[in-house]
Amino acid sequence: MNKLGGQVIDTSPMYGSSERVVGDLTHNQDFEDNFFYATKVWTSGKEAGINQMETSFKLMRREKMDLMQIHNLVDYKTHVKTLRDWKEIGKIKYWGITHYTDSSHAELEKVIQSEKPDFVQFNYSILSRNAEKSLFEVIRKNETAVLINRPFESGNLFRSVKGKPLPEWAKDYDINSWGHYFLKFILSNELVTCVIPGTSKPHHMIDNMMAGYGKMPDTKTREIMYNYIKNL
Numbered sequence: 001m002n003k004l005g006g007q008v009i010d011t012s013p014m015y016g017s018s019e020r021v022v023g024d025l026t027h028n029q030d031f032e033d034n035f036f037y038a039t040k041v042w043t044s045g046k047e048a049g050i051n052q053m054e055t056s057f058k059l060m061r062r063e064k065m066d067l068m069q070i071h072n073l074v075d076y077k078t079h080v081k082t083l084r085d086w087k088e089i090g091k092i093k094y095w096g097i098t099h100y101t102d103s104s105h106a107e108l109e110k111v112i113q114s115e116k117p118d119f120v121q122f123n124y125s126i127l128s129r130n131a132e133k134s135l136f137e138v139i140r141k142n143e144t145a146v147l148i149n150r151p152f153e154s155g156n157l158f159r160s161v162k163g164k165p166l167p168e169w170a171k172d173y174d175i176n177s178w179g180h181y182f183l184k185f186i187l188s189n190e191l192v193t194c195v196i197p198g199t200s201k202p203h204h205m206i207d208n209m210m211a212g213y214g215k216m217p218d219t220k221t222r223e224i225m226y227n228y229i230k231n232l
Contacts, residue, residue: 004209010121010147010196012040012071013052019224023061038067038147044075050082060189067119069096080115094118101131107220109138119193121147126185126226128153136191137142145193148186152197156181160232168174173221174214179204183211185225188218 011018019039026032039056041049053068068083070076076097083095096119099112108120120139124131128150139146152158161178175181179197186195197208217225 004206005212006209007034008036008038008147008194008196010038011034012042013041013056014040014071019056019059023059026034027061035045036066037062038069038096039065040069040071041079042071042074044078044089045083046078049075049079053082057062064090065092067094067096069121070090071098071118073097073099073104073111076115090118091197094145096120096145096147098147098149100126105133105135109135112144114144116142117144119145119147121149121196123150124148124186124192125151125153125157126182126229127157129226136189139191146191148192148195151186151195152179152182161229164232169224170216172215173217176210177207179207180211181225181229184206184217185222188216188222 009022013019013021022037026035037060040055041053041056043049043052057063058063068086069166070083071077080095084090086092087095096117097108097115099105099108100123102123104151105122108122111117112120122131122135138144158178166175166178166181170176170181173184174182183195183197186192197206199208
């Protein structure tokens with residue numbers, strides 16, 4: 001992952017044993033400090049939030065966290081106070097908010113405008129473009145960094161193109177798989193900082209990473225890409 005330019009590790013207390021695995025795999029390794037470590041808090045109450053986040057630090061074996069996110073905006077007004085304090089003392093570098101549904105975008109906009117998080121994570125894909133209505137504009141005005149989740153719509157995009165060839169012109173943009181096609185559409189959006197597709201298969205991870213290389217589509221080409229998929 002790191003050799004191909006990947007740095008962001010986005011995990012969560014809700015993702016089974018992932019935090020512990022991250023800690024076990026990276027602790028005391030030469031590459032330990034080469035990554036951008038991000039995790040989340042997903043509980044209500046100040047002390048419960050602090051306890052959950054402290055557990056994440058221990059499991060991931062981190063003294064400092066690059067990014068701590070308030071997952072699905074759960075009790076965000078409480079956690080924001082803690083995270084601002086932690087950022088002030090250097091315990092975390094950045095803090096952010098997350099959600100994964102179109103219906104949450106309006107609330108994300110309000111929180112971005114009122115609380116000014118460093119990062120926002122939300123769903124966006126070539127066929128799920130609700131964020132383009134106004135969320136991206138709020139992000140632009142507030143200079144918020146962006147993590148994109150559900151870029152493949154939980155695999156639905158791959159199922160929709162199964163057995164279908166890539167368009168011939170895709171090669172002009174170094175698109176050699178449907179994974180590249182879907183990811184380059186997102187990565188070419190200038191407001192997107194990072195895309196976080198999830199996979200348990202190493203060869204899929206490598207293919208995903210390669211989407212960050214080569215020529216990126218411009219605005220006109222992105223619409224051509226969208227229309228091609230929409231009309232399949």
